[in-house]
Amino acid sequence: MNAPEPTAHHADQVGQTLPLVVLMMFVVIGMAGVVIDLGNGYLQQRSTQNVADATALAGAAGIPTGTWSSIASQYAASNDIPGDRVTSSFNGKDAVTVSVSRTVPTYFLGLFGKSSITVTSTATATVEALTQIKGHVAPYAVTTQAYANGSGTTLFVENAPGAYGTIDLPAIDNTSGGSCSGNTNLGTPPNVKAELSDQLPAGELAVGGCLSVKSGASQPSATVVNSLPHLNDDMADDLKPIGGNTYQVIPQAWDDAQGLPPRLLYVPIVNQLPSGNGQAIIQQFAWFYVTSATGSGNKLTINGQWVSMALPDSGTTTTYIPGLKGQILTVELTA
Numbered sequence: 001m002n003a004p005e006p007t008a009h010h011a012d013q014v015g016q017t018l019p020l021v022v023l024m025m026f027v028v029i030g031m032a033g034v035v036i037d038l039g040n041g042y043l044q045q046r047s048t049q050n051v052a053d054a055t056a057l058a059g060a061a062g063i064p065t066g067t068w069s070s071i072a073s074q075y076a077a078s079n080d081i082p083g084d085r086v087t088s089s090f091n092g093k094d095a096v097t098v099s100v101s102r103t104v105p106t107y108f109l110g111l112f113g114k115s116s117i118t119v120t121s122t123a124t125a126t127v128e129a130l131t132q133i134k135g136h137v138a139p140y141a142v143t144t145q146a147y148a149n150g151s152g153t154t155l156f157v158e159n160a161p162g163a164y165g166t167i168d169l170p171a172i173d174n175t176s177g178g179s180c181s182g183n184t185n186l187g188t189p190p191n192v193k194a195e196l197s198d199q200l201p202a203g204e205l206a207v208g209g210c211l212s213v214k215s216g217a218s219q220p221s222a223t224v225v226n227s228l229p230h231l232n233d234d235m236a237d238d239l240k241p242i243g244g245n246t247y248q249v250i251p252q253a254w255d256d257a258q259g260l261p262p263r264l265l266y267v268p269i270v271n272q273l274p275s276g277n278g279q280a281i282i283q284q285f286a287w288f289y290v291t292s293a294t295g296s297g298n299k300l301t302i303n304g305q306w307v308s309m310a311l312p313d314s315g316t317t318t319t320y321i322p323g324l325k326g327q328i329l330t331v332e333l334t335a
Contacts, residue, residue: 036108047102051079055072055100057125058075059096064329093320097123099120101119104116104119124335125334126334129284129327129330133328134203143162156301162275168213178205178210198262215273215275222295222296222300228262244323245308289306309328311330
């Protein structure tokens with residue numbers, strides 16, 4: 001049987017369908033263009049966001065040393081791609097903001113007159129001071145007056161109980177933020193000796209936490225301090241100055257699990273100390289590097305230098321104070 005000849009009506013239907021097919025093809029291509037080009041734009045924006053985040057963090061880390069601009073520029077240059085437009089700004093105190101813009105060529109959208117799209121990412125990083133610490137803590141509290149914004153040179157003087165006091169430290173299972181309650185390592189000579197050499201780990205301390213003070217407590221010999229690695233008055237082997245009284249640790253064989261040298265200690269700073277046994281409230285923390293000690297018992301004196309250093313972002317923070325020595329710094333993204 002022969003197939004019937006196409007009718008005029010059928011030919012009209014074919015003629016009407018063909019433009020619809022062509023139109024649908026353009027629609028499909030356009031949708032594919034939107035999906036592919038916008039998807040690529042999203043990936044490029046994630047890439048520029050990574051550059052902005054990392055550059056802002058690097059720049060903020062350079063605020064204490066006054067090198068935020070050069071560090072941000074160097075970091076951006078090594079992480080962006082040719083053609084990126086990177087701008088950095090400093091708020092004059094504690095934050096660096098970075099903007100990264102990138103022009104991304106399109107593929108299918110070019111057929112519709114859109115040859116490129118621009119993606120922009122911004123990030124702000126802030127340098128801050130830690131208000132919560134754990135481990136590697138000096139068994140002594142220092143008053144704000146003796147600390148003198150980091151200009152003092154003494155960690156402890158036994159015969160000056162109004163300025164320096166032996167403290168109990170929280171045991172590692174104590175999360176009170178202080179040593180006035182819960183399990184503690186008492187400020188006795190054997191414990192002080194072990195704590196100075198980081199052999200008796202301390203638990204968590206926090207700004208606002210209560211410290212139990214034993215201002216008249218007996219002390220170990222200066223030999224205990226002077227035997228800490230390595231040589232007395234030789235801080236240059238442990239810490240590298242990077243400007244603005246800020247330092248970096250030079251790794252040594254004797255560094256602890258945190259990568260910190262034995263002579264570098266967290267110190268609680270308090271407003272005032274009792275004349276004997278009593279309590280004090282933590283106002284802030286500072287780094288102190290021990291250089292030497294003299295005497296023993298009720299004549300022990302420990303000397304050194306307040307230094308500022310940065311740690312990875314952890315715990316709670318407070319405002320960074322430009323120029324203040326001894327700050328335990330960290331940097332985090334804030335926008």
